Amino acid sequence: MAKGLKKTVVLVGMMGAGKTAVGKAIAQILNVPFLDSDAEIELAADRTIAEIFERDGEPFFRTKESQVIERLLNDERCILSTGGGAYMRADNREMILEKGVAVWLKVDLNILWQRVRHRNTRPLLQTANPYETLRDLAQTREPMYAKAEIVVEAEPGLSVEQMAQKVVDALVAHGGIVKDT
Template sequence: MSEIKHNSRPAAGSQAWKLHKTVVMVGMMGAGKTAVGRALAARLGVPFLDSDAEIESAANMTIPEIFARDGEPFFRKKESQVIRRLLDEERGILSTGGGAFLSAENRRMISERGVAVWLRADLNVLWNRVRHKDTRPLLRTPDPHATLRALYEARVPVYAEADLTVDSDSETTIERMVDRVLAALETRPDVLERN
């Protein structure tokens, strides 16, 4: 998991936008939620928050270790608690784990306190990004590609409930993805407006 950096802000005067609500990055593992979220936070001059990193820090364990020791239901309960706290404490860019948005309670919290941005990527893009990583506990199966496909097919209809959708592909740089997310956010002046 990537490390979390609170309040990492660019130099004064570089902030051209005002953020009114926390932007919550949702989508499948490998969609780019952390990389794009971190770059978006830097561009906006707001804190970058990562629910998985917060959970790991609080538990002093990795996500795979938590899954192995306590199971997925325990993890999902802690995940909801962390998301609620992060939404309440600080306005910024929040990257969530791939399963976080599946919870109706989490979707409700996010819609009440923030805005959900789905980074939509097709299955081949996701597979190419995650197939060589061993940090994905849900893919520790005899056929990880089939597992990813099943997760993808089950989750896409739920992700489609996000407030905004931004397409992620293998050809687009992180900076271009940030441009795409900003363009989507600018359609929501209740969330983001230019100074």
């Protein structure tokens, strides 16, 4: 059965939380569009996030990220995956609260590390001790992620599809987000 959204569902959480993979699966279950703010930034800039960080710096990237998120929130309702740092900015949280619903994909640090440790596409982890950096980022960011209206905890062994269904169930239980069409 096709479903619809009353508001855009914005996935927030750490790098490696599965925002893109789970987001695509949620969009498929609900038969709605999926968008990724990082992919939209790369498309607009015609360069990777890592290249933007290197050339223009993180503050420039965060400004562009906010602009893209605002544009996407004003477009068609969808499942929107955001970069791990996007929800740290108060103006982004306010936009998301006003025009959508934030869903924190809460994932244990050890699972995150297993997912990101062999990737060189994470500019913030290009440090002498990437695990420590990831841990510090999680400690800093989790209090902000906890402000999300819906929190869905990952469990070891859950497939992408099972996690997506867990999010859909949380959206339905929350009320006012998913509608039958």
